[in-house]
Amino acid sequence: MEDFTRATHDKFFIVIEANDPRFNEKTAIDLLREIGGTNLTYIGDEE
Amino acid sequence: MIAIAEIRSVLPEPIRTNRPLSRKTVLNPGVTMSDNFHLPISGGPDNLLSGCAKRTGSCFSISLKEDSLMSANPLVSTVDSGTKPQTLYAVGAEFSGPKALYAAAERVRDLGYKGWDCYTPYYIHGLDKAMGLKKSLVGLFTFAGGLTGLTGGFLLITITSVYVYPWTRRPSPTSACPVSCRSLTCS
Numbered sequence: 001m002e003d004f005t006r007a008t009h010d011k012f013f014i015v016i017e018a019n020d021p022r023f024n025e026k027t028a029i030d031l032l033r034e035i036g037g038t039n040l041t042y043i044g045d046e047e
Numbered sequence: 048m049i050a051i052a053e054i055r056s057v058l059p060e061p062i063r064t065n066r067p068l069s070r071k072t073v074l075n076p077g078v079t080m081s082d083n084f085h086l087p088i089s090g091g092p093d094n095l096l097s098g099c100a101k102r103t104g105s106c107f108s109i110s111l112k113e114d115s116l117m118s119a120n121p122l123v124s125t126v127d128s129g130t131k132p133q134t135l136y137a138v139g140a141e142f143s144g145p146k147a148l149y150a151a152a153e154r155v156r157d158l159g160y161k162g163w164d165c166y167t168p169y170y171i172h173g174l175d176k177a178m179g180l181k182k183s184l185v186g187l188f189t190f191a192g193g194l195t196g197l198t199g200g201f202l203l204i205t206i207t208s209v210y211v212y213p214w215t216r217r218p219s220p221t222s223a224c225p226v227s228c229r230s231l232t233c234s
Contacts, residue, residue: 004123004139007166012148014155020122020162028138031158035151037140044122044132045113 005047145171152177 002013007013014037016028061154124130124139142148147168152165165174208214 004166007168009093009168011166011168012144013166014142014148014151015132015137015164015166016160017137017154017162018135022158022160023137023162025135031155032110032138032140032151035154036147037142037151039141040126041139042124042126042131042135043137043139044124044201045134046122047220 018045145174149174149177 009020010016014032016023016032018025034042121130124146125130142151148165148167149171153173155163156177165171165178167174
C-alpha cells in the first residue's frame with residue numbers, strides 16, 4: 001500500500017473511506033483482513 | 048532577437064553547485080528539485096560568492112522543512128506499524144489479483160458499505176456488479192445529446208433551404224429531404 005501508484009500497474013486495492021456512515025476503524029480493518037487483504041494501511045487526510 | 052538578448056542579459060542564469068542536493072528535496076509539497084542545479088534568488092553569474100551564500104541559506108531552510116515534514120504524522124502508514132495519521136481518511140488493503148478483489152468486493156458490498164472503492168490496473172468485467180454500482184446515466188445523456196443534435200441539424204438544413212431561402216434551380220423539389228440526409232432515408 002505504500003506504493004499505491006502501482007494500482008495503475010499491477011496491484012489491486014480496496015479502500016474503505018472514513019466518511020462512510022457505517023465506518024468503524026476496527027471493524028473495517030478486521031473486515032479487510034478477513035476478506036484476504038494484505039498490507040493494511042491507514043490513509044490520512046491532509047487537513 | 049533583441050528582446051531575447053535583453054532577457055538573457057537581464058535574467059540571472061542558473062548556477063551549477065558543487066554540493067549536490069538530495070534527489071528529492073521537498074520545497075513545497077509536490078515540488079521537487081533536480082540535483083546540483085538551481086536558480087539563485089538574485090544576481091547573475093558574476094557575483095558567484097553571494098549566490099553561494101544564498102544557496103547555502105536556501106539549502107538550510109529546505110532541510111529544515113524536510114525535517115518538519117518527517118516529524119509530522121505520516122499521511123500513509125501501515126496498520127502494523129502502530130503510527131496513525133492525525134485525521135483518518137480511509138483504510139486500505141492490497142489484494143493478490145482480480146479474483147480475490149472480486150470476491151472481497153462482493154463481501155464489502157453485502158455488508159452495506161457506501162463510501163469505498165476498488166483500485167485496479169485495468170478494467171475488470173463485472174466488478175461494477177460486485178461493487179453494487181448502479182447503471183451509469185452517461186448513456187442516457189449521450190442519447191439525449193445525439194437526438195438533440197440530429198433534430199437541430201435536420202431543422203437547420205430544412206428551414207434554411209426550404210422556407211428561408213428556397214433555391215428554385217435545383218434538380219429536386221425544395222420540399223425534398225436534405226441532401227445530407229437523403230442517403231439515409233431516400234437512398
